[in-house]
Amino acid sequence: MFISVFEIFKHGIGPSSSHTMGPMVAADRFLSELRQAEAIPGAGAPASVQVSLHGSLAFTGKGHATDRAVMLGLLGQRPETMDPDAGDGMLAALAERRSLDLPDLPPLAFDPARDLVFDYDLALSLHANGMIFRAFDARGNPRLTQTYYSVGGGFVMSEPELLAEREAKSGAVSLHDHKVMRHYPYPFATAAEMLRMGEKSGLSIAAMKRANEEAAGADDLDAGLDALADAMNGCIDRGLAQDGILPGGLKVRRRAKAIHDKLVAERFSNRQMPHVANEWMSVYAMAVNEENAAGGRVVTAPTNGAAGTVPAVLRYWQDHCDGISDDARRDFVLTAAAIGGIIKANASISGAEVGCQGEVGSASAMAAGALCAAMGGTNAQIENAAEIALEHHLGMTCDPAGGLVQVPCIERNALGAIKAVSAAALALRGDGSHFMPLDNCIEVMRQTGHDMSTKYKETSTGGIAVNLPEC
Numbered sequence: 276m277f278i279s280v281f282e283i284f285k286h287g288i289g290p291s292s293s294h295t296m297g298p299m300v301a302a303d304r305f306l307s308e309l310r311q312a313e314a315i316p317g318a319g320a321p322a323s324v325q326v327s328l329h330g331s332l333a334f335t336g337k338g339h340a341t342d343r344a345v346m347l348g349l350l351g352q353r354p355e356t357m358d359p360d361a362g363d364g365m366l367a368a369l370a371e372r373r374s375l376d377l378p379d380l381p382p383l384a385f386d387p388a389r390d391l392v393f394d395y396d397l398a399l400s401l402h403a404n405g406m407i408f409r410a411f412d413a414r415g416n417p418r419l420t421q422t423y424y425s426v427g428g429g430f431v432m433s434e435p436e437l438l439a440e441r442e443a444k445s446g447a448v449s450l451h452d453h454k455v456m457r458h459y460p461y462p463f464a465t466a467a468e469m470l471r472m473g474e475k476s477g478l479s480i481a482a483m484k485r486a487n488e489e490a491a492g493a494d495d496l497d498a499g500l501d502a503l504a505d506a507m508n509g510c511i512d513r514g515l516a517q518d519g520i521l522p523g524g525l526k527v528r529r530r531a532k533a534i535h536d537k538l539v540a541e542r543f544s545n546r547q548m549p550h551v552a553n554e555w556m557s558v559y560a561m562a563v564n565e566e567n568a569a570g571g572r573v574v575t576a577p578t579n580g581a582a583g584t585v586p587a588v589l590r591y592w593q594d595h596c597d598g599i600s601d602d603a604r605r606d607f608v609l610t611a612a613a614i615g616g617i618i619k620a621n622a623s624i625s626g627a628e629v630g631c632q633g634e635v636g637s638a639s640a641m642a643a644g645a646l647c648a649a650m651g652g653t654n655a656q657i658e659n660a661a662e663i664a665l666e667h668h669l670g671m672t673c674d675p676a677g678g679l680v681q682v683p684c685i686e687r688n689a690l691g692a693i694k695a696v697s698a699a700a701l702a703l704r705g706d707g708s709h710f711m712p713l714d715n716c717i718e719v720m721r722q723t724g725h726d727m728s729t730k731y732k733e734t735s736t737g738g739i740a741v742n743l744p745e746c
Contacts, residue, residue: 629724655707
């Protein structure tokens with residue numbers, strides 16, 4: 276199974292890859308399919324659209340701005356290109372005219388107050404993040420009905436696509452789908468395969484990942500990798516410059532700027548604490564996740580809720596270690612993506628499916644492996660670093676207060692970054708041999724997520740979300 280670096284890392288907007296970016300992509304995809312769909316016998320031209328949100332999208336959709344995302348997607352917006360500051364005006368106009376006027380389609384009636392439904396009763400069977408889009412003709416006859424699932428990290432799948440992926444993960448179909456994978460020189464779907472291919476070829480994980488991306492026809496790969504790293508750094512910089520209260524009603528105050536200002540002042544006064552490295556990593560991660568919580572532009576890494584961990588470790592290495600060359604920075608991103616792809620292929624990066632172990636846990640594993648590679652680690656040490664980081668996030672629940680990606684998500688990214696650096700350091704002190712292989716750890720995460728109560732999988736009906744002070 277080939278998952279590109281540009282699928283693991285996507286340019287998008289906050290606050291959630293699964294609850295904001297995914298639904299926006301699904302809405303845009305539905306419109307594309309509506310344009311191309313053959314007419315149903317007896318049905319006329321499309322005249323109206325309705326959308327229903329199910330499972331976690333219903334329970335935490337308002338806190339994650341899922342309703343806004345769906346409407347913006349129906350207006351033709353895409354996460355990677357949308358101007359976050361333009362959303363309010365577009366939605367106000369839609370609420371007033373209650374119609375979608377789109378290229379290559381007749382006007383479609385759509386009243387946000389009536390035609391976008393949070394369905395708390397019907398949970399769709401294949402995934403917690405389900406949504407149904409329906410189009411009707413002027414007489415109310417069905418014109419097109421499509422069910423989509425937002426499966427984490429901004430990935431969207433139809434029912435047939437998700438069923439096929441489930442078969443692959445169950446072993447009924449090979450993850451190596453040879454019709455596809457024969458085009459890639461290093462078609463690893465597991466960490467064990469990755470290590471075997473690396474040993475046989477003598478190549479690093481980053482070099483194998485690069486070869487696969489080039490075989491996939493990536494246009495100007497280095498420029499794309501640089502753009503991802505620059506966007507991560509840019510998000511940190513924006514977050515460190517902002518102050519004020521985050522939107523959503525919890526009245527959570529941004530803290531990254533104030534902490535950063537103190538760290539800078541202490542750096543020049545020679546009053547830094549011995550553990551100051553942890554504070555720098557934390558403030559970088561928090562800056563990103565505060566930007567995400569405010570609906571700003573971020574890079575999924577591998578999700579929005581976990582978007583701060585990988586950038587924080589990259590920035591820490593860049594600014595606080597030995598410096599970083601352009602090639603080394605690209606290898607960092609490629610290595611992280613290789614690990615993230617293995618986790619996604621064999622388990623999940625969706626908090627609604629496996630809890631926060633699949634989001635921050637995966638991000639920490641990606642960052643740990645990438646930093647280990649950056650510091651000269653062997654492929655075996657890189658795999659060990661990723662396993663250590665993931666192992667010590669196992670069982671982590673996704674229980675956001677108010678359905679907002681703020682509490683505990685912002686601080687969790689900070690601790691994920693710290694764990695990633697610790698994991699890389701431990702792995703580098705060894706020779707790469709260890710007791711629990713990364714593949715087994717990923718399987719433990721999948722099983723744990725399957726067994727985890729839905730209260731703790733991004734529904735805000737358990738854990739931190741229901742144990743807050745009332746004042």
